[in-house]
Amino acid sequence: MGCPARPERASAMIVRPRPGLLRLFFILxxxxxxxxxPQVVVVLALSGAVVLAHRSDPGRIPSFDGAPFALLxxxxSVFLGFSNNACYDRWWEARKAWGQLIAMARDLLRQTLLLEQRGPEAAAGRRRLVDLAIAFPHALVVHLREGAATADLLRVLPAGLSQTPPGVPDRFLPDRILREMGAVLARLRSAGHLSDMEFVMLxxxxxxxxEALTTCERIKSTPVPFxxxxxxxxxAYLFCFLLPFGFADVLGWGTPLAAALVAYTFFGLDALGSELEEPFGTLPNDLPIAALATGIEIILREGMGESGLPAAPEPVDFMLL
Amino acid sequence: MGCPARPERASAMIVRPRPGLLRLFFILxxxxxxxxxPQVVVVLALSGAVVLAHRSDPGRIPSFDGAPFALLxxxxSVFLGFSNNACYDRWWEARKAWGQLIAMARDLLRQTLLLEQRGPEAAAGRRRLVDLAIAFPHALVVHLREGAATADLLRVLPAGLSQTPPGVPDRFLPDRILREMGAVLARLRSAGHLSDMEFVMLxxxxxxxxEALTTCERIKSTPVPFxxxxxxxxxAYLFCFLLPFGFADVLGWGTPLAAALVAYTFFGLDALGSELEEPFGTLPNDLPIAALATGIEIILREGMGESGLPAAPEPVDFMLL
Amino acid sequence: MGCPARPERASAMIVRPRPGLLRLFFILxxxxxxxxxPQVVVVLALSGAVVLAHRSDPGRIPSFDGAPFALLxxxxSVFLGFSNNACYDRWWEARKAWGQLIAMARDLLRQTLLLEQRGPEAAAGRRRLVDLAIAFPHALVVHLREGAATADLLRVLPAGLSQTPPGVPDRFLPDRILREMGAVLARLRSAGHLSDMEFVMLxxxxxxxxEALTTCERIKSTPVPFxxxxxxxxxAYLFCFLLPFGFADVLGWGTPLAAALVAYTFFGLDALGSELEEPFGTLPNDLPIAALATGIEIILREGMGESGLPAAPEPVDFMLL
Amino acid sequence: MGCPARPERASAMIVRPRPGLLRLFFILxxxxxxxxxPQVVVVLALSGAVVLAHRSDPGRIPSFDGAPFALLxxxxSVFLGFSNNACYDRWWEARKAWGQLIAMARDLLRQTLLLEQRGPEAAAGRRRLVDLAIAFPHALVVHLREGAATADLLRVLPAGLSQTPPGVPDRFLPDRILREMGAVLARLRSAGHLSDMEFVMLxxxxxxxxEALTTCERIKSTPVPFxxxxxxxxxAYLFCFLLPFGFADVLGWGTPLAAALVAYTFFGLDALGSELEEPFGTLPNDLPIAALATGIEIILREGMGESGLPAAPEPVDFMLL
Amino acid sequence: MGCPARPERASAMIVRPRPGLLRLFFILxxxxxxxxxPQVVVVLALSGAVVLAHRSDPGRIPSFDGAPFALLxxxxSVFLGFSNNACYDRWWEARKAWGQLIAMARDLLRQTLLLEQRGPEAAAGRRRLVDLAIAFPHALVVHLREGAATADLLRVLPAGLSQTPPGVPDRFLPDRILREMGAVLARLRSAGHLSDMEFVMLxxxxxxxxEALTTCERIKSTPVPFxxxxxxxxxAYLFCFLLPFGFADVLGWGTPLAAALVAYTFFGLDALGSELEEPFGTLPNDLPIAALATGIEIILREGMGESGLPAAPEPVDFMLL
Structure with missing residues (x-):
């Protein structure tokens, strides 16, 4: 909400076939x-400078044995391994929470079939529940993703909810949608359209x-300890910047290549961990929550027998938002 | 659906007794x-060339100390270990989702026994529920596996569902089967054949x-971050291709063997991770979901007292689809 | 069922006090x-031969530097660590499924106390449920363990179930026992001995x-990807067989000892992983499911106030089947 | 409660944007x-002394080969990796328990909507439940965090609970709040405002x-085995203090830098593990449970339509308590 | 029960503030x-002997290169890491099961408030349920811990349970307490004091x-595979005993120190794993289940408004049983 400068067309999750061996090295x-x-280039340049200085004036630049570097x-590696594992688990837990929303959309469609047989008021209640359920994931996208587009949310937000000015969805919107769904259920129960057991089921x-909302908020608001x-x-940075001093002796001009490769791996894993840690952004490896929200809308509309479903989100430039 | 070129007889999951020591090395x-x-052969050839060049003209080909290689x-190894673990977990979670379908088939058979004692309409409802439950896993196979055969699905799909042309099962078919099952329950409830508690149980x-459907879709649609x-x-590739330069000095003609062994292990784990990551395909280590679907059908038909059950799927060439 | 040659007295799970330090090395x-x-002996012999050849004719036998070996x-180690972890998890999950059966036996005894107060027909229904629950774990042992003895099953199998010839329990027996229990509940419900809520609870x-049955079948039928x-x-095998060539230079006559120790550790972990992977067999580290089934029987009979309980299974030769 | 010396303004959880590369090294x-x-400085000084002594009198100070150090x-690293993983899991489980409290606040608001339509007595019961639910997380903060401020708790604690002197919340306060909520439900049930199913739901x-209370107590009272x-x-300490002796030979004046870097990493991970192990304290990486309690209060008050909500907690000096 | 020689005052779980740096090395x-x-001393002595022999007669004692030792x-380390992780998980799972008992005590107090409003018979039933719930954890301690004191159990065991001679609690006592609680519920249900839904809830x-009982039994009866x-x-033992031969060459008189440090770490982790594996004993790092049982009793008595609660268990000599 606070950073409209981030381009809306930025996207998340790469969707592409596994590339062939050669092309593997040229994908950006x-x-x-x-x-x-930038960091890898710095390591590369530093390595070159160290080797050059080492060759021209061996005694000037300190060179260390490789053993302590191996140890560190x-x-x-072990710590990055565990850390990446924790970040991946967060990312996967976030995806599971969205999967739970998809399952809930299906359960709602199925469990409210009962209402269709209990008169027009009950059927209207069902329609209202589904409309609110369509709005919920779109509201959740706006709630979770900084600077997310609000167009989809405004398109589907049912009347009777927005007390805040349109275009400025407040931070309690997901809460209010769920409570409004609860109010519909309470009215149906009071009007005798639902037994208490059926009410509890719905x-x-x-x-x-x-639960899914709370899980997503938890992942967003509680990063891995700073x-x-x-x-x-x-x-990782100190290690990679010291690396050339340790390798220059034994690797000579192979040092820049080796140091850059090690830096690419370590910086890369570190950067990937950061991407996965906050899975609701729009970086390439984040979750496509806008597409998932549209997917839930399609499931609900199809289940209500609507035609003219929104188009299924397509990856643009191999990415899905 | 989109790739009919993939042979239908391709299969998944190896089913064979643990082989003896010697035969272990000759299983393909x-x-x-x-x-x-191909990749292992490339490493082998490259290693040979490096050693040859190294021997004939020691100064020409750079040779590096092994220490940085050990480090990398x-x-x-650590990263591949974690990554393979994540892929195995996905594969195992997919198998658990199918196990849940098997348990649900058994629960359906048992919990609907009540209906047999509540008149012919209720018993017919039970039969309809079982028929739809037989179709569901076959529909899920077609939904999850690219280019899966549709013969089994068309054989068991009950009338009254297919609004799309036969042979072209649409992507909402699993949803529609579940909703149709929900509609049967709603009718039984409205007709008084089920108390509200029994309705909720079913x-x-x-x-x-x-839930199982949504889990499978999640695993299929959300690969490990690209x-x-x-x-x-x-x-892994850069490491294995640089390996000969690091080993040529100390290993001499042992280099090709050592490099090929390392490449086999690293490329192999990488390739296995990719197979397990998408467990619904037809590669040798994927899940035999077509066989599982037939297994569920057999459980349901046996439970209804049918004779002439379909044959239990047998592994062909040690593989189960 | 198909391999009666495997001796029935073979057993699973070692039950013994932790031995002292010295005896630790002499336990078989x-x-x-x-x-x-055999494999360790092969490595030992090979190591001896390599060292001998190396000493007598240094140039003939290739010797490699140890660094690539350390790397591999x-x-x-990392891969074996993850793999053993996965196998242990399977074994522990199998044990948890059996623990669930034990808990269910206790829940059944307690929750059916209600029936004792609702007349003789209801009490007879309770007795029938318990008899079937006694038979279920024994049937599961025969279902899961190749070549398991059927004596215990035949001793406790209630009348009115066996349509297949006695002594040849079919593969649907656990299913049929559970369905028969479901039929008893349905009859009690129809006769008004159970409210719908109580029916659902039972x-x-x-x-x-x-669920426990399906979990056990999953673990049995889906090994770790081949x-x-x-x-x-x-x-592991290639590594251990190449080891002597890498160590002969630096370790001399210490090579056989070191190579055998490494081979013992790696082959041993590999072999243990295989034992745990299929936890229902009768190898020494498998689960004692026959003893667990008898334990469930004892709990149920004690709960019904029976005297003359079967003897608690005792480990024979430190092992429990 | 027993350590009022700990400053109340101390805070937990760092909330700040990811800093740039250069600033990364100057964040405290x-x-x-x-x-x-202090420990890192000791290692630094010791390293300097060892190198100095080594240079001036090589035979006096023992110097060891690096290989055993690499091994240790x-x-x-492996053990610290696993240990940090366990501590992180505890921290994350504690956060999940608080997430469950947030979800429960939302469920309570929604599920008690029914009561609003069942007369003033029922509506008053709803208000009482919400007031108690507002007090619960504040009471939990005082229960879990040594020396926590009691101002927020005293502000929201409803009348009719405190039998202990105000300002001295006893250790059963969370229990008593939950039991009082249970008593409200029991009264509503007895007065006929809730069906038994609705009562069970609430x-x-x-x-x-x-469950959340018990989980938090478990994490607080059961540290990782001493x-x-x-x-x-x-x-870790012995290793870092011996490190200079192992590196002085090969690294010379690079030893202090390398030893301090290794010490920083190992001591740092060890210290972080201790912080995460007891997540309810006020160290920088602990959970902001006071802020979470206020967040739950805001959700509940907003849901009751109150205006004048408490301000959302803001990080002070990048930290959230 | 069978080993009264083990002293009753032995205790479990260390409860002490984190000690300062210097004292850290003198805690026993x-x-x-x-x-x-003893084992560490053996390694120390062996190392000294090897170095001495090596110095006096270099050719007599074989000395090995360190590389194979590093590998092994x-x-x-990796295997010990995974193994310790598995043992810690068992220990933590056992603690969670006891946490579940604590939560159940609280749920019982709260959910039975209903009974207080349904006449004296119902209130007496509530009292009986709580008395049995007080006895259960004490019975579980005797059930799980070899040679546990039975005084607490005999103090709280309600009349009408013990058919076995007092002082000799049989192995079905936890089962019988739970069944007796079930019988109280069944009587309350038959007498119309509980609706079927309320009965199912309780x-x-x-x-x-x-479930908690079964989990504890599982952990106790199924150790990590032998x-x-x-x-x-x-x-671990072979490795540590061979270590001096590998280090004597390069470390000289530093060998005993290094070998003892490595042995301390490896033997220590191995020993800790064994302690955690069986968490119900009375070794210093085991769970304080007797204290937890008293804690549950205090919660229940406080909830019933009793005065004269038992004293909260205090650590003796930093340990809690």
Whole structure:
């Protein structure tokens, strides 16, 4: 909301066939190479300078034995491994929460079939529930993704909800949609269209949607502890910048290549971890939550027998937002 | 659906007794050796060339100390270890979702026994539910596996569902089967054949089938982040192609053997991770979902007392589709 | 069922106090040493031959630097670590499924106390449910373990189930026992002995027994992907057979000892992983499912106030089947 | 409660944008560098002394080969990796328990909408439930965090609960709040405002709040086994203090830098693990439970249509308590 | 029960503030150093002897290069890491099961508030349920911990349960307590004090207590596979005893220190894993289940408004049983 400068066409999640061997090295989209390019170039240049200085004046530039580097490098690998694992788990948990929303859309369609047989008021209640369920994931996108487009949300937001000015969805919108769905259920129950057991069953859908909302908020608001991130960053950077001094002796002009390769791997994993840690952004490896929201809308509209469904989101430039 | 060129007889999951020690080295089926053979040969040839050049003209070909390679190799091992773990977890989660479908088939058979004692209409409803439950896993196979055969699905698809032309099952078919099951339950409830508690109990089966469907779609549509895969691929390939330069000095003519062994292990794990990452395909280590669907059908038909059950799927050439 | 040659007295799970330090090296039962003895001896002999040849004619036998071996060895350790972890998780999940059966036996005893107060027909229904619950785990042992003894099953199988010839339990027996339990519940419900809520509560027990059955079948029928196993096997064997060539130079006559120790560790972990992967067999480290089935029977009979309970299974030769 | 000396303004969880490359090395807040600064300086000084002594009198100070250090360092990395993973899991589980409280607040608001339509007594019951739910997380903060401020708790604690003197919340306060909520439900049930199914649904909220309370208590009262912590601490310290002796030979004056870098990484991970292990404190990387409690209060008040919500907690000096 | 020789005052779980840096090295309580002291001394002595022999007669004692040791040591670290992780998970799962008992005590207090408003018979039933719930965790301690004191159990065991001689609690006591609780519920249901829904809700508490009992039994009766433990033990011991031969050459008189440090770490982790594997014992790092049982009793008595609660268990000599 606060950063409209971020381009709306930025996108998330790469969708492409697995490329062949040769092309593998020339893909830029989705690679973190673009983001860590400056750092890798710095390591490359530094390595060249160290080797050059080493050759021209061997005693001037300190050169170290490789053993301590191996030790630190292996320690760093292990810690980066665990850290990436934790970030991947967050990303996957976020995706599971959205999967739960998809399942809830299907459960809602199916469990409210009962209402169709209980008169027009009950059927209208069902329609209202589905309309609100269509709006919920779009509201969640706006809630979770900084600077997300609000066009889709405004297109589907049912009347009778917006007390805040249109175009400025407030931070309680997902809450209010769920509570409005609860109010519809309460009215249907009071009017005798639902037994208490059926009411509890339908409320269970709202409970699990609340759970998904809360999970997404937790992942967004609670990053991996900052001290942890900082320690890994610092160690990775210091390690890669010291690397040339350790390798110059034994590798000679192979040093820049080796150091750049190591830097690419370590900086790359570090950068990927950061992308996965906050899975609701629009970086290439983030989750396509806008596309998922449209997918839920399509499932709900198809289930209500609507024609003229929105087009299924297509990846642009191999990416899905 | 879009790639009929892929042979239908291709199969998934190796089913064979653990082979003896000697035969272990000559098994091709199920091994990833076939898929990574070209790359391993390239490493082998490159190693030979490097050693040859090294011997004939020591100063021409750069040779590096092994220490940086050890460092990178160990880092790569740790990352490949975590990555393979994540892919295995996806594969196992997919298998669990199918296990849930098997359990649901059994629950459906048992929980609908009540209906048999509530008159012919209720018993007919039970039969309809079982028929739809037989169709569901076959529809899910077609939904999840690119180019899957549709013969089994068309054989079991009950009348009254197909609004799309036969032979072209649409992408909402699993949804529609589950909703039709929900409609049967709603009719039974309205007709008084089910108390509200019993209705909720039976709807719970449909809820967990929806969950399994959504889980499978999630695994299929959300691969491991592309940047991650790309980084591991690139590092593994660069590492293996540089290996001969690092080993030629110390290993001499042992270099090709050692480099090929390392390449086999690293390329192999990388390739296996890719196979497990998308567990619904027809590669040798994928899940035999067509066989599982037939297994569910057999459980349901046996439970209804039918004779003439379909044959249990048998592995062909050690593989089960 | 198909391999009666496997001796029935073979057993699973070692039950013994932790031995003292010295005796630790002389225990054979439960150790994988017996299974991997030939391979370790081969490595020992090969090492001796390599050292001998190396000493007598240094130029003839190639000797390699240890660095590539260290690299491959560490990679192999990481992969074996993850693989053993996955196998242990399968084994533990299988044990949890059996634990769920134990909990279900207790829930059944407690939740059916209601029936004792609702007349003789209801009490007879309770007795029938317990008898079937006694038979279920024994049937599951025969279902899961190749060549398991059927004596216990035949002893407890209630009348009115066996349509197949006695002594040849078919593969649907666990299903049929659970369905028969479901039929008892349905009859009790129809006769008014259970409210719908109570019916659903008791059916929940059957649902979780179905879940345990399906989990066990999943673990039995879906081994760790064959390509994975194959790759680890091959790498471990090639690594251990090449080891003497790498160590002969620096270790001299210490080579056989070191190579055998490494081979013992790597072959041993590989072999243990295979044992845990299929936890229902009768190898020393498998689960004692026959003893667990008898334990469930004892819990159920004790809960019904029976005297003359079967003896608790005792480990024979430190092992529990 | 017992340590009022700890400053109340101390805070937890760093909230700041990811800093740029250069600034990364000059951040102190949230870094563990402050806490491990003395130890790192000791290692730095010791390294300098060892190198100096080594240069001036090579035979006096023992110098060791680096190989055993590499071995111990890698072992330590693996163990620290696993240990940090366990601590992170505890921290994340604690955050999940608080997430569950947030979800429960939302469920309570929604599920009690029914009561608004059942007369003033029922509506008053709803208000009482919400007031108690507002007090619960504040009481939990005081329960879990040593020396937490009690102002927020006293502000929101409803009348009719405090039998203990105000300002001295006893250790059963969270229990008593939940039981009082249970008593409100029991009264509503007895007065006929809730069907038994609705009563069970609402009691389920209290059940999951109890679960969250118990989870937090478990994490607080059961640290990672002390022997484990002790072993890792000791090994890490001995390792870092011996490091200079192992590196002085090969690294010369590079030793202090390398040793300090290794010490920073190992001591830092060890210290971070300790911070995460007890996530309810006020160290920089702990959970902002006071802010979370206020967040839950805001959700509940907004849902009741109150104006004049408390201000959302803002990070002070990049930290959120 | 069978080993009264084990002193009753032995205790579990260390409860102490994190000690300062210097004192860290002089703590014995809770350290595994006491248990592995003999082995470490053996390694120390052996190292000294090897170095001495090596110095006096270099050709007599074989000395090996360190590389194979590094390889084996790293492999061992990885395997010990995974193994300790598995043992920690068991320990934590056991603690979670006890946490579930605490939550159940709270749920029981709250959910039975209904009964207080339904006449004296219902209130007496509530009192009986709570008395049985107080006895259950004490019975579980005796059930799980070899040689546990039975005084607490006998103090709280309600009349009408003990058919076995007092002082000799039989192994079905936890089962019988839970069944007796079930019988109380069944009587309350038959007498019309509970609706079927309320009955199912309260029975759910007993179901989860059964689950906790079964989980604890599973952890107690199913250790980590013996072959796995044996392999790790043997490798660790062989490795540490061979270590001096590998280090004597390069480390000289530093060998005993380095070997003892490595042995301390590896033997220590191995010993800690064994302690955590069986978390119900009375070793320093085991779970304080007797204290937890008293804690549950206090929660229940406080909830019933009793005065004269038992004293909260205090750590003796930094340990809590």
């Amino acid at each position: 989209r989705g690679s973190v190479l673009q983001r860590i390019f 490098g292996i320690a760093l 409320d269970g859908i709202l409970g699990r949607m609340t 001290g942890y991130t900082l320690l890994l960053h610092r160690t | 089926r199920g091994s990833v050796l076939q898929r990574i053979f 190799g160990i880092a790569l 709807d719970g089966i449909l809820g967990r089938m929806t 940047g991650y895969t790309l980084l591991l691929h690139r590092t | 039962r439960g150790s994988v040493l017996q299974r991997i003895f 060895g560490i990679a192999l 059916d929940g027990i059957l649902g979780r027994m179905t 390509g994975y196993t194959l790759l680890l096997h091959r790498t | 807040r949230g870094s563990v560098l402050q806490r491990i600064f 360092g890698i072992a330590l 009691d389920g909220i209290l059940g999951r709040m109890t 022997g484990y912590t002790l072993l890792l601490h000791r090994t | 309580r809770g350290s595994v150093l006491q248990r592995i002291f 040591g790293i492999a061992l 029975d759910g508490i007993l179901g989860r207590m059964t 072959g796995y433990t044996l392999l790790l033990h043997r490798t």
